[in-house]
Amino acid sequence: MTPDKTTVNAGPVTFNVTNNGPADVHNLTIVKTDLASADLPVDDNGNVDENGADITIIGEVGDNIKVGENSQANFYLEPGNYVLICNIWNVGEQEAHFTEGMFVAFIVQ
Numbered sequence: 001m002t003p004d005k006t007t008v009n010a011g012p013v014t015f016n017v018t019n020n021g022p023a024d025v026h027n028l029t030i031v032k033t034d035l036a037s038a039d040l041p042v043d044d045n046g047n048v049d050e051n052g053a054d055i056t057i058i059g060e061v062g063d064n065i066k067v068g069e070n071s072q073a074n075f076y077l078e079p080g081n082y083v084l085i086c087n088i089w090n091v092g093e094q095e096a097h098f099t100e101g102m103f104v105a106f107i108v109q
């Protein structure tokens, strides 16, 4: 997951997300939290538990963005610490994208 900015100003923020492949659908879920990126609460499969403690889900860009596709969404973000994650569970491969490392810290100032 490679954002072109990891710090933005508070207020309206547009996320423009492209799945550059090579395989798998992805999404971008915006999580507000003071936890370290790798320490978000997870379920038994390793997916982030979106109802877990100490995190607030702000929203999601694209539910299942396919390879080569693009999705955009706009959110009003308050100052704070965030983590951008892909919270896709790949049933076929039994892989949680978050646990595979699809996350990045993000700061709103």
Ligand SMILES: [Cu+2]
Pocket (backbone or CB within 6 Å): 024, 025, 026, 027, 086, 087, 088, 097, 102
């Ligand atoms: Cu993913």
